[in-house]
Amino acid sequence: MLSQIAVFTQTVREHMDPPRVVVAATASCVEVVQCLRETQASAAIIVDAALEPVGILTEQDVTRRIAFQVGPDTPVIQVMSEPVSTVQARDFLHHAVAWMRRDGIRHLPVVDDRRVVGLLELDQVLARLSGQTVAQIDRLSHWANPKTMEEAKRNQERIAAELLADAVPAVDIQQLLSRLDHQIYHDAVDYCLGFMEREGWGSPPVAFEVLVMGSSGRGESSPWSDQDNGLILEDYPDREHYRIDSWFVAFSERLTATLNAVGFEYCHGHVMATNPLWRKTLSQWRAQVSGWIRKSEGLALRLSDILFDFACVYGEGRLSRALREHITQEAARPIFLRELFKVDEEHEVALGPFGIFLTERRHGLNHGKLNLKITGTLPLVGAARILALKHGIPKTGTLERIAALHERGALDHNQQDVLSHAYRHIVQLLLRQQLRDRKAGLTPGSYVSPQALSRREIVQLKANLKAIKEFRANLRADLTGELF
Known part of the structure; x- marks a missing residue:
């Protein structure tokens, strides 16, 4: 079975x-x-x-x-x-x-x-399949039309709840949801290409690839992921820019609207192919990335943070591999990594002196709760990204990066084991709480009340947050020379 x-x-x-x-x-x-x-x-x-x-x-x-x-x-x-x-x-x-x-x-x-x-x-x-698995296949099946894609996207939440109830690890559910999202993206692109043909725009004027970024690019999606996407285009002569870019402007507008209709909300930060910042030829992407790295400050660092976890979900993969190679070569510069770490360090770990949880201080619905995304997983995700860039590792998934860092000797066996366990445990708590929120009619977020955790879970969570703090402290010392 x-x-x-x-x-x-x-x-x-x-x-x-x-x-x-x-x-x-x-x-x-x-x-x-x-x-x-x-x-x-x-x-x-x-x-x-x-x-x-x-x-x-x-x-x-x-x-x-x-x-x-x-x-x-x-x-x-x-x-x-x-x-x-x-x-x-x-x-x-x-x-x-x-x-x-x-x-x-x-x-x-x-x-x-x-x-x-x-x-x-x-x-x-x-x-070889259980009846429940066959039913899940039927609910997640879709083709290149918005109606079936919307149904498949909507059913992801139910599938995630069923899998978690059956003791499937949350990280495995994340990876599955990411693959399912990537398949929906692929069908959405095919649908939009058909739309462009029917509307008289014709075929794409140059080869292109569609990228997703953020948690989807890392293979760490939740059932409620929004849009973080972009395009890489084959290089073309400058004299052809108006004709070619006009086609991709229309295509990007149709693609992002389709994705929004099927369940991927528009990105509030405009990290979408409709924004020229995220729609470029390969040469333009290389130049933009090199400029961000040279500048190593402010917005350039935040944009780098977004891009560097990308994955290709449509196209041959040739252009995205070339961009990944460029990032891997360029981003290992010590000054850039040091400044990038300072940006990521704004997400402090939710553990204070004497092992006390650092909970939400603002009054409101989440007062006294732990934000296990902003002060739990993200500090580890960011630190693993930076150390992977330092060692020229092209992987994007957090667990993949930790494993690759161990293979390179950047992490010993105990560090790999502890950090992997920390990520897995916090993701488990997060997904469980998000599904509970949905069942209660609430918007799924990243806040977890310590009172909702068992004593064993509290002990484990504190040990995991401590390990993340130590990992980040070691990385800070390595990049800046500062011990505290």
Whole structure:
């Protein structure tokens, strides 16, 4: 039985069977039926000379189209089902299952690019899934239209609650939600490209990639993520700027509006592709990043903090890899990292002298509560980012960065273990409280009352916050030479 998380993270390749019967389109019906009988296969994939599928013949086809109806020497191409649907081996399993259930497909040829490499049989896959997991797949399934994307986005909260109730770690839920968000982004882009074609704008004038930043870029999303996105465009001549940029202005407006409609609220800080600051060619991005790093002050540091956790959710990935390489090379400058640390240090850790929690002082609904995002996870996220930049590590996820820093020798085994546990525990408390807030009809936030924690959780939380404070103190000493 597949775990609830595995079905959403594994690919078709991991669950396909080798194609037991693959025959040429010139084969006769009797030859194909004999192969099916000898191998006890339920379907034969019909291919052309390049091994690309052109049709499929299932047991039902044999019964309906061959038995007592055509001669044994009839070419199979005359009775096979065509055109044949296929799925890429690299596609996510849950997407394939949802598609097969929706369209009544029992056998789906698997291709690597265009050549047949396997066969996915719905009955076999469903036998490995629980009824609850199948229901979750149905609720999270979507295609390139706003209605299904909105339904899938809205259902993420329910899925997160079910998984947490089943003792799935919150960090695994975060990673799953990020992948699901990235898939919605991908379908939203496809939808908007179709819109641009229908409205007479035509195809994209140059290659482009869509980026997400912040928690989504780190793979640490919640069910209530807003928009933090941008575009990287292939370089083009300056004389073409008006024509090309006009296309991407219209596309960005349509994309951000679509994302808002399906459940990703507009970013209040305007970190979106509609803002020219976040829509640039690769050369422009490189120049902008280098300028931010050279300046190393004020807004330039805050913008760097936002960008550096980006991930590519649409496109080949070639442009985003080039930008990542540029950031990794440029950002290791000591002065820049020192100033970036000073900005991140504004988020103090929620633990004072003598192990006393530093809670919200302002009167109101959250008075006396801990802000476990601003004074819990963010101090660790920021410190891990800076140390990863210092050591030339391109990873973006917080746990990935901690693991990579351990591999580089920047963290010893105990530090890696303690910091990873700290992140996992605080995220667990945060997600649990956010889902409780939603159940109570409140807006999910990042405040947790110490009274809502068990004694064991309080002890663990204080130890985790202490570890984060020590990590940041060591980083401060390393970057500034200041011990206190």
